[in-house]
Amino acid sequence: MKRDERLPNSMDRFFILVLVSGSLLAPSGFAQATTQRTCQIRSTTFDGWAAEEISNEWLQLSIVKQLGGRLMQVSFAGHPYLFVNPKYKGKYIPPTQADGQWLNYGGDKLWPLPEGRGDAQHWAGPMSDLLDDGAYDLKVISQAPACAVRLEGPADPVTGLQYSREISLGSHSPQISFHAVMKNSTGHPIRWSMQSVTQYDTSEVRNPAEYNRNFWAFTPLNPLSAYFNGYQVRSGLADDPSFAVSGDLFKLHWIYLENEVWLDSVAGWLAVVDGEGQFAMVERFQYVRGADYPGKASVIFYKNGAALELNENGKPVLRSADVESTPYYMEAEINSPMIELQPGDIYAMDTNWWPTRADHQMRGLTSAGVILTPLTVAAASNNSVLLSGSFGVFFPGKLQAHVFDSQGVERQTFDLQSVEPQTRAELRREVKLSQRLARVSIHLVDDQGIDRGSLGETAIPGAGS
Secondary structure, eight states: OOTTOOOOOTTOOOOOOEEETTEEEOOTTSSSOOOOOOOEEEEEEETTEEEEEEEOSSEEEEEETTTTTEEEEEEETTEEOBOBOGGGTTOOOOGGGSTTOOOOOBSEEEEEESBOSSSTTSBOOSSSSHHHHOOOEEEEEEOTTSEEEEEEEEEOTTTOEEEEEEEEEOSSSOOEEEEEEEEEOSSSOEEEEEEEEEEEEOBOSSOTTSBOSSEEEEEEOOTTOSSGGGOEEEESOTTOTTEEEETTEEEEEOOSBOEEEEEOOOSOEEEEEETTTTEEEEEEEOOOTTOOOGGGOSEEEEEOSBEEEEOTTSOEEEESOSTTTSOOEEEEEEEOOOEEEOTTOEEEEEEEEEEEEOOTTOOEEOSSEEEEEEEEEEEOSTTEEEEEEEEEESSSEEEEEEEEOTTSOEEEEEEEEEEOTTSOEEEEEEEEOSSOOOEEEEEEEETTSOEEEEEEEEEOTTTTO
16 A cells, blocks of 8 residues: 555544534434454564564554564554564574674664663663564463553673563554563662664655655654753764754654754653655653653654765765665654662553654644644634644544633533544534634544543634624
């Protein structure tokens, strides 16, 4: 399936909206889904590797336990997100045979921080070792309606760490949940940060020899950042044209130049967007205020690409400027605080991913989805208003308008339209108000009847006049 093909919305229906005494009624069955949803786990083969697949109606997760317990691919509505290195497809080289080189298989995995080669308190990676690509054990711990597996890695004698994590997927949304654990497997104290490292594919889908020129990443800036301009370039060009700040958001527009940028974001989320196919992945995490993060960074973006260096004559040249030796991908990395672990102690980090539809105009995030075009309200005739906005939603269900008077009392509720995560939600609906009202809030109510929060709120201009 091509990335820019829009899947049909299985809940799209024609609704007859009836105005009765200023209230909007929807036909029976609007609020409740009729689809019986489920998830499943099955053994399969992925790109030549033995794998386990967790899936529901939106997603397929491909896990290769042999490769460091990697989540190798996430496919949402036919769109694959993660980079899989064609050089190593179907191959496995044990760390004992890798001679210290890094075997970059791709996918999503766990790494330790800080990195470095100067002492035992730094990880000498990225490199082939038991943490990066040792063989893990996999156990199915639950089946439908929630499907989950636990991956247990070997103890690494160099760092003293042992990793495990649970990956789970429910039946009623495309939410992916991770429970990652690092354990001190030694008899002495150790101190590390645990890092979720996700390699996103930035190649052009129709021509993998070219890179996607409409690929983006976002995270909110820390208003009290310790970094100049709210971020710190750790390698590559300090004035890399990839980086920009828009309001309170850091924006990365991916280009084929190697760079690594660190952010001390406190908002607890990042987003990666393929603007060409209009697919997004939101990664959410819990920021621990007052904690000691490695280098103060909670979020890191790394761009693989050509690098500027001096040749033997002292002239600047581009190193590794070909896709075969330097493939197209970007890493989105979430860091835990630095944690001191006594022998046998563990530390856990929970993260959640939310795939949805979005483009490079992403404006913000709520618990219900991403905001693409913020909610607006325009006065219409006969006490009516026109509600407009564009969103990527996290749950199947419906958009619902809550309308309040100037005292904050809710006076009316309108069911607007059905929505699905795999289809961008375009709102343009005229509704009739029963009286002069002051503001409106648009909520997402999922197909279980649970209010998942607001997608926008704004004042009503001239309502009731």
